[in-house]
Amino acid sequence: GQQLNQSPQSMFIQEGEDVSMNCTSSSIFNTWLWYKQDPGEGPVLLIALYKAGELTSNGRLTAQFGITRKDSFLNISASIPSDVGIYFCAGGSQGNLIFGKGTKLSVKP
């Protein structure tokens, strides 16, 4: 079946540093989504990507849909303490999404 690998599993960074995480799949996807989840809350959509090569920004966040359609990355620039949380990628198509296992981000002030 389809598999989706998200890395790294966790990150410990200093405030102000840039962060990069990525997801790769064994299959071609039509959609890549990136979410952030705070403790005790549901995941919140950060960025949605629908086209190979698409590069989209949301404030300090930037995500790209890989040209091969099998990967995506999320970058966070100049991290701040409120960036702490778990970041999930999801790939697939409407009604058929696969989620990564998450990247837990910790930020040291």
Next chain:
Amino acid sequence: SQTIHQWPATLVQPVGSPLSLECTVEGTSNPNLYWYRQAAGRGLQLLFYSVGIGQISSEVPQNLSASRPQDRQFILSSKKLLLSDSGFYLCACDSWGPLHFGNGTRLTVT
């Protein structure tokens, strides 16, 4: 934009008791609705999805069931809870856009 309401936020239930979690959606019509479970290991497991009233697809066989009595209402139920049913249950919705999640229900079965 759509808003997803889930309740209760937290629930502690004894083994063998019934369960009913409710999810309602505002701001959209004829949405696709989903129930996910998230265990402590962080992964999101799709339990049920529905493309319309009375239409339920089950992804994982278990002692849970789902119903969609109205267009924007999705209910997760169990007749007898097991310890392994503990977890964080998330309702999600998409219409003509990406998937959005509710704030979840933390279920602890004791």
